[in-house]
Amino acid sequence: MKLSGLKKIILLGIILLIIAGIVIVALKGINVSLILQQHESINLLIGKPVEIKDVQNICNEVFANKRVIVRKLELFGDSVNIISESITDEEKSNLITKINEKYETDFTVDDVNIEKNSNIRVRDLVRPYVLPVMLSFVLIVAYIIIRFRKINSLKLLGKICVTIILTEALIASCIAITRLPLLPIMINLMSVVAIFEVVLFISRSEKCLKNK
Amino acid sequence: MEKGLRIVKTITVLLIAILISAVSFGGVYLPQKGIWKNVIKDFNLGMEFDGYRELRYVLDDSEEQKDVYVDKDGNYMGTVKEDTSDSSENTENAETTESTDTQSENNIAKEAEVDKDYTIETRTIRANEQDDINIENFEKTKKIIQKRLETINLYEYNIRQDSVTGEIVVELPDDANIALEESLISTRGKLEIIDYQNGLLLLDNSHIKNATVLASAQDNQYQSYLQLQFDDEGKEILKKISNEYKELTSADGTTEKTYVSVNLDGQTLVSTYFAEEIDSGILQIPMGNATSDYAEYVEIAQNATRIAYMVNNDMMPLVYTLSSDNFIRPLITEEYIQIAKIISLIVVIAISLYLIIKYRLKGLYAVILDVAYIGLLLLIVRYANVLITLNAVVAFAICTLINYIFTIKILNKFKEGSNDKFILTSTLKELYLSIIPVCIIAVVFTFVSSAIISSIGMILFWGLVVQAICSLVVLI
Numbered sequence: 001m002k003l004s005g006l007k008k009i010i011l012l013g014i015i016l017l018i019i020a021g022i023v024i025v026a027l028k029g030i031n032v033s034l035i036l037q038q039h040e041s042i043n044l045l046i047g048k049p050v051e052i053k054d055v056q057n058i059c060n061e062v063f064a065n066k067r068v069i070v071r072k073l074e075l076f077g078d079s080v081n082i083i084s085e086s087i088t089d090e091e092k093s094n095l096i097t098k099i100n101e102k103y104e105t106d107f108t109v110d111d112v113n114i115e116k117n118s119n120i121r122v123r124d125l126v127r128p129y130v131l132p133v134m135l136s137f138v139l140i141v142a143y144i145i146i147r148f149r150k151i152n153s154l155k156l157l158g159k160i161c162v163t164i165i166l167t168e169a170l171i172a173s174c175i176a177i178t179r180l181p182l183l184p185i186m187i188n189l190m191s192v193v194a195i196f197e198v199v200l201f202i203s204r205s206e207k208c209l210k211n212k
Numbered sequence: 213m214e215k216g217l218r219i220v221k222t223i224t225v226l227l228i229a230i231l232i233s234a235v236s237f238g239g240v241y242l243p244q245k246g247i248w249k250n251v252i253k254d255f256n257l258g259m260e261f262d263g264y265r266e267l268r269y270v271l272d273d274s275e276e277q278k279d280v281y282v283d284k285d286g287n288y289m290g291t292v293k294e295d296t297s298d299s300s301e302n303t304e305n306a307e308t309t310e311s312t313d314t315q316s317e318n319n320i321a322k323e324a325e326v327d328k329d330y331t332i333e334t335r336t337i338r339a340n341e342q343d344d345i346n347i348e349n350f351e352k353t354k355k356i357i358q359k360r361l362e363t364i365n366l367y368e369y370n371i372r373q374d375s376v377t378g379e380i381v382v383e384l385p386d387d388a389n390i391a392l393e394e395s396l397i398s399t400r401g402k403l404e405i406i407d408y409q410n411g412l413l414l415l416d417n418s419h420i421k422n423a424t425v426l427a428s429a430q431d432n433q434y435q436s437y438l439q440l441q442f443d444d445e446g447k448e449i450l451k452k453i454s455n456e457y458k459e460l461t462s463a464d465g466t467t468e469k470t471y472v473s474v475n476l477d478g479q480t481l482v483s484t485y486f487a488e489e490i491d492s493g494i495l496q497i498p499m500g501n502a503t504s505d506y507a508e509y510v511e512i513a514q515n516a517t518r519i520a521y522m523v524n525n526d527m528m529p530l531v532y533t534l535s536s537d538n539f540i541r542p543l544i545t546e547e548y549i550q551i552a553k554i555i556s557l558i559v560v561i562a563i564s565l566y567l568i569i570k571y572r573l574k575g576l577y578a579v580i581l582d583v584a585y586i587g588l589l590l591l592i593v594r595y596a597n598v599l600i601t602l603n604a605v606v607a608f609a610i611c612t613l614i615n616y617i618f619t620i621k622i623l624n625k626f627k628e629g630s631n632d633k634f635i636l637t638s639t640l641k642e643l644y645l646s647i648i649p650v651c652i653i654a655v656v657f658t659f660v661s662s663a664i665i666s667s668i669g670m671i672l673f674w675g676l677v678v679q680a681i682c683s684l685v686v687l688i
Contacts, residue, residue: 035543071540071541071543073539073540073541074538074539074541075539081540115268116374116379117372117381118373118374118375118381119372120370120372124358124370124371128367128664128665132657132660132665132669136656136657139652140648140649140653143648143652147645147648184603185602185603188606189606192606192609192610195650195653198649199646199647199649202645202646202649206645206646210642
C-alpha cells in the first residue's frame with residue numbers, strides 16, 4: 001500500500017504521539033480519577049449552609065498541590081465530604097482551623113476522623129461490559145463478513161481493525177499526555193468513536209457494493 | 213386535490229411535532245390538591261446525577277462468653293439456650309401451618325434434651341476468628357457481596373475493599389432497595405435448624421443441597437414457603453428429627469410438643485414441629501403468616517427468595533457490621549447540568565440555523581421534526597424508566613447525531629430535486645444498512661441485566677424506533 005506524502009506525515013505524527021503516550025504512561029502511570037483511586041476523606045457536619053466553592057478554596061490552600069474534591073453530604077446542604085489523595089495530621093489540623101474561622105464552628109482535631117477509601121478496581125468496573133461487548137463484536141464481525149463477502153470482507157475487517165486500533169491508541173495517548181484524569185465516561189466516548197468508524201466503513205462499503 | 217392533501221398532511225405532522233415538543237420540554241400542568249403540577253414523569257436518575265449512599269462496613273470484632281455444645285472432637289454443636297420462655301416467636305407447623313399453640317406451654321427443660329454424646333463447655337465465641345481474617349476471605353466476601361447485590365441492584369454500585377483491614381465501602385443508589393441491600397451485605401447467610409428447647413444444632417447449610425421458594429394461594433390467602441432440599445446425610449438427619457420433634461401424647465392423655473427453630477445468622481425465622489415423618493429430604497418452611505394482602509405477600513416472598521439465594525450460594529466467611537452510612541451528593545451538580553443544557557441548546561440552535569439557511573422551508577420543517585424527535589425520545593426515556601447515567605447521555609448524543617445525519621442526507625436529496633419516493637426509500641435503506649452495527653449494539657445491550665448497560669441499549673433502541681417513525685413521516 002502506497003501512501004502519499006501528506007498521509008505519511010500524518011501517520012508519522014500519529015505514531016510519534018502514540019509512542020509519547022506510552023512513554024508517559026510507563027514513567028508516570030495512568031492518571032486515574034481521584035474518585036476511582038485510593039483516597040482519604042473527611043466528613044464535616046458544619047451545621048449551617050455551605051458553599052462548595054468556599055470550602056474548595058480553603059482546601060486548595062490547605063492541600064496545596066494535591067488533588068481535592070469537595071462534595072455536599074446529606075440532604076440539608078450543611079455538611080461536606082472532602083476527599084484527597086492523602087490527608088496528613090497537619091493538613092487536617094489546618095483544615096479544621098480554617099473551617100472554624102470561616103464558619104465559626106468549634107471542631108477539634110479529635111472530633112474529625114480521616115477515613116480511608118480504597119480504590120475501585122478497574123476489573124470491577126469493566127466486568128459487566130465484557131459479555132455484551134464481546135457478543136456485539138462477534139455479531140458485527142459476522143454481519144460484515146456475510147454482508148460484504150463479494151467485496152473481500154476480510155480485507156475490510158482488517159482495515160476497520162487497524163483504523164480503530166490507531167485512533168483509539170491516539171485518543172488514549174492524548175489523554176495520557178494531557179494527564180486528564182481517567183473516568184469511565186472517557187472509555188465510553190472512545191467506544192463511540194469506534195462505533196462511528198465502523199458505521200463510516202460500512203457506509204462506504206455499501207456504496208461499493210451498490211456500484212458492483 | 214393532491215397538493216391540498218399534502219398541505220393538510222404537512223400541517224398535521226407539524227402540529228403533532230410541536231405538541232410533542234411542548235409536552236416534553238414544557239410539561240403538562242394539571243391541578244393537584246389546588247396546586248398546578250407537572251404530571252410528566254421525572255427521569256430515573258442514576259448515582260452520577262442523584263448521589264449515592266456510602267456504606268462503610270468493618271469486620272465485626274465482638275466476642276462473647278457462651279455455653280456451647282461440643283462433640284467428642286471438640287467441634288461446635290450449637291449454643292446452649294439461655295431463655296426458652298420467649299413466646300413472641302413465630303411458631304408454625306412445617307407440614308400443615310395449622311398450629312396455633314404457643315410453644316411456651318410445651319417447653320421441655322433443656323438439660324433433659326441434651327444428648328449424652330455432647331458436653332457443654334464455656335467458650336469465647338468471636339464473630340470473626342483470627343484465623344479467618346486473611347486476604348483470601350476478604351476477596352471471597354467481596355465476591356459474595358457483589359453476587360448478592362447484582363441479584364437486586366442491577367449492577368449500579370461501586371465496591372471498595374481495603375486489602376489490609378478488610379474494610380468494605382459500598383456505594384449504592386439511595387432508592388427503595390437500600391434497606392434490603394444493607395441486609396444483604398451484613399447477613400452472613402448461616403442457616404441452622406436447632407432444637408428450640410435447648411439450642412442444640414441439628415442441621416446447617418452444609419447439608420442443604422438446594423433452596424427454593426414456593427407459593428400457595430387458597431381462598432384469597434397467599435403463603436410463601438422456603439423449601440430446603442437436603443443431601444443424603446441431611447435427609448437421614450431430617451427423617452430422624454421429624455420423628456423426634458412432634459406432638460407426643462403420653463399415657464394420661466396429655467400432649468406435649470417439641471419444636472425446632474430455623475435460624476438465619478442466629479435470628480429465628482420460624483419455630484415449628486413436625487406433623488409426620490419426612491423421608492423425602494425436603495422441608496417446606498412457611499414464611500410468615502398467610503395473608504390476603506398481595507403487597508405484603510410479595511414482600512415476604514422477596515425476603516424468602518433472598519434467603520434462598522443466600523443459602524444456595526456460599527456463606528460469607530467473615531461477619532461485617534455497618535460502621536457509617538452517609539448520603540454523598542453527586543459530583544455533577546445542578547450547576548453543571550444547567551451548563552450542559554445551555555451548551556446542548558446552543559448546538560441545537562446552531563444546527564437548526566444551518567438547516568434553515570441552507571434548505572429554507574424544508575430545513576424549517578426538518579428542524580421542527582428534529583426537535584420533536586429529541587422531545588419524543590426524552591418522553592419515552594422517562595416512561596420506559598430508563599436509568600439516566602453518563603452512559604445513557606452518551607447514547608442519547610449518538611441517537612441525536614444519527615438523526616441529524618439522516619436529516620441532512622434526506623434534505624440533500626430533496627435539494628438535488630429527488631422528490632421521488634423511490635430515491636428517498638433507497639437513501640433511507642442505505643442509511644439504515646450503515647447503522648446496522650448500532651442496531652446490533654442496541655439490541656444486545658438492551659437485554660443485559662446490568663442497568664448501566666441496558667440504559668445505553670434502551671436509549672439506542674428507542675432512538676432508532678423514533679428515527680424509523682420520523683422516516684415514515686417523510687415518506688408518507
